[in-house]
Amino acid sequence: MKLQQLRYIVEVVNNNLNVSATAESLYTSQPGISKQIRLLEDELGVQIFKRSGKHLSQVTPAGQEIIRISNEIMAKVESIKAVANQHTHPDQGSLNISTTHTQARYALPEVIQGFIHRYPNVSLNMHQGTPNQINEAVAKGSADFAIATEALHIFSDLVMLPCYHWNRSILVPKDHELAKKHLNGEVVTINDLAKHSIVTYIFGFTGRSDLDEAFGRAGKVPKIVFTATDADVIKTYVRMGIGVGVLASMAIDKQQDEDLVAIDASHLFRASTTKICFRKGTFLRTYMYDFIERFAPHLTRDIVDKAVQAKSLDEVDELFKNIELPVL
Numbered sequence: 052m053k054l055q056q057l058r059y060i061v062e063v064v065n066n067n068l069n070v071s072a073t074a075e076s077l078y079t080s081q082p083g084i085s086k087q088i089r090l091l092e093d094e095l096g097v098q099i100f101k102r103s104g105k106h107l108s109q110v111t112p113a114g115q116e117i118i119r120i121s122n123e124i125m126a127k128v129e130s131i132k133a134v135a136n137q138h139t140h141p142d143q144g145s146l147n148i149s150t151t152h153t154q155a156r157y158a159l160p161e162v163i164q165g166f167i168h169r170y171p172n173v174s175l176n177m178h179q180g181t182p183n184q185i186n187e188a189v190a191k192g193s194a195d196f197a198i199a200t201e202a203l204h205i206f207s208d209l210v211m212l213p214c215y216h217w218n219r220s221i222l223v224p225k226d227h228e229l230a231k232k233h234l235n236g237e238v239v240t241i242n243d244l245a246k247h248s249i250v251t252y253i254f255g256f257t258g259r260s261d262l263d264e265a266f267g268r269a270g271k272v273p274k275i276v277f278t279a280t281d282a283d284v285i286k287t288y289v290r291m292g293i294g295v296g297v298l299a300s301m302a303i304d305k306q307q308d309e310d311l312v313a314i315d316a317s318h319l320f321r322a323s324t325t326k327i328c329f330r331k332g333t334f335l336r337t338y339m340y341d342f343i344e345r346f347a348p349h350l351t352r353d354i355v356d357k358a359v360q361a362k363s364l365d366e367v368d369e370l371f372k373n374i375e376l377p378v379l
Contacts, residue, residue, distance in 0.1 A: 054128065056091040057121040059084050060099055064118055065191050068100065068107040123332065126192060130334035137336050144336060145174040149185040149194035152281045154325065157301045158379065159198070162345045170338050181253075181280065189330055195339065197328040198346070201260065209328040210359055213371055214347035216324050217379045218317040219262070220303055222289050222296035229295060230312035239314055241269040248276040248294035250285050262297055265320045286311070301379045324376070331359075349374050 059073070063084070066072040074081040092099055099114035100107040110118065136144055150159070155177055167175060178185075178194060182201035188194035190208060197209070200217075221239060223230045229239055229247070251262060251273075266273045276294045279285050282302035289296040289311065296311075303313045327343055327350070329335070335343075340352045354370060361367045 052091065052094060053087075054124075056087045057124055059087050060091065060114075060118055061121050061125055063088070063100075063107065064110065065193075068109075070107065122192070126330060126332050129192070130332065133334040133336055137334075140172075141337055142170055143172040144338065145176065146196070146339065146342060147176045147178065147188075147194045148196045148198065149178045149180060149188040150198040151182070151185065151200075152179050152283075153299050153302050154198050155179055156282065157299070158325070159346070162342070166338075166342055166345055169341070173338055186328060189328055192330065195329060195333070196342070198325065199328070200323045200325050208331050210331055210333075211326045211328045211364075211367070212343070212347070212350055212355065212358055213376055214325050214327055214350070215377045215379050216322040217299055217301055218315075218322045219297055219320050220300040221314040221316050222286065222298060222303065222308070222311050223314070224290065224292065225310065225312055227295070227312070229314065233312065233314045238318070239316070241265060241271055241319055244295065244297075244319070245269070245271040245273065248274050249297055250277045250279075250288045250294040251275060251297040252285070253278040253280055261321045261323055322378070335359075347377075349376070 059077075062073045062077060063070060066076060070081050070084055074084050077084070088099065095117070097113040097117075098111050099117055101109040101111055133144075148159075159177075163175065163177075166173075178188065180188070182199045185194075185197045185199045186209065189197040198214070221229060221244065229243060232243065233239055245266065254260075254263075262273065274294075277285075277288050279288075282298050285296050285298050286308065288294065297316065300313070300315065300317075327346060335355070340355060343350045343355060344352070357370055358367050361370070
C-alpha cells in the first residue's frame with residue numbers, strides 16, 4: 052500500500068469519480084491512476100469502486116470506510132509537512148480561505164490587510180462560493196478555513212468556532228412606503244414586509260433560513276421575486292425597483308448606499324452566527340492562529356486549542372457560554 056494510491060482514491064472521490072479530471076488535477080495519466088487503484092483493490096481484496104464498463108460509477112460500502120481513513124491519513128501527512136515548515140520557515144507558507152461574498156467584501160478586508168502586512172511571505176488565497184461549497188472545500192482539504200453561517204451542521208468532521216452575531220436590514224428607495232413609515236417613527240412588521248416583493252439571498256445562503264423562519268412564525272409566505280449570492284447585486288435590483296431588499300446589515304455602506312434607506316430588522320429576524328471552521332486533525336501554524344484571532348479577537352490560541360480537544364459540540368458550546376460575541 053502506497054501513499055500515492057491513497058491520494059488517488061481520495062482525489063477520485065473529490066472529482067466525482069471522474070478519473071480524467073483527477074489525472075488532470077494531479078498532473079498524471081488516467082491509465083496510471085486506474086492501474087494504481089486496481090493494484091490497491093487487489094492488495095486489499097475488496098472493491099473500492101463499482102464500475103460501469105470502464106468508468107467508475109459508485110463507491111462501495113467498504114470503499115467508503117477506506118476513503119474516510121485515507122482522508123485522515125492524507126490530512127496527517129499534510130500536518131507532518133506543516134510541522135516541519137513551522138520549524139524551518141515559521142513565517143512562510145499558504146493560507147486558503149473559503150467564504151461567501153458578504154464575508155469577503157464586508158467582514159474580512161481589514162483583517163486580511165493586517166495579516167498580509169504581518170506575514171508578507173504567506174500566500175493568502177480566497178475562494179468564494181455557496182455555504183455547501185465552502186464547507187465541503189475544508190472537509191476535502193482544498194481550503195484551510197471556512198467562514199460561513201449556513202450548512203455547517205452537515206459537516207461533522209469540522210471544528211466550528213463562533214466569531215460574531217449579525218442580523219439583517221430592510222433596504223428600500225427613499226420614496227418607498229416602508230421608508231416613509233420608518234422615517235415617521237413607526238415600526239415595520241412582518242405583515243408590512245409580506246405585502247411587498249422581496250429581493251434577498253438564495254436559499255441556504257447567508258442566513259436565508261432565518262428569514263423564511265420569521266415569515267413562517269407569522270403565518271406568512273415571503274414573496275421572493277429575485278435572489279442572489281452577492282449583496283451588491285441585491286442592492287442593484289432594489290435600486291431598479293424590483294423589490295424590497297433584505298440583506299446582512301454589515302453589507303450596507305452609509306456613503307455608497309446613501310440613496311437608499313436602511314431599516315434595522317433585528318426585531319423581525321433571529322440573529323445569525325458566523326463561524327470559522329477547519330478540519331479536525333489540522334495542524335495549525337502560528338500564522339493560522341493569528342488569522343483566527345484577528346478575525347475574532349475572543350478566539351485566542353488557548354480557546355482554539357481547547358475547542359480542538361473538545362470531544363463533543365456540547366463541550367465546544369460550553370467554552371463560549373460566558374463569552375459575549377460581538378454583533379456586526
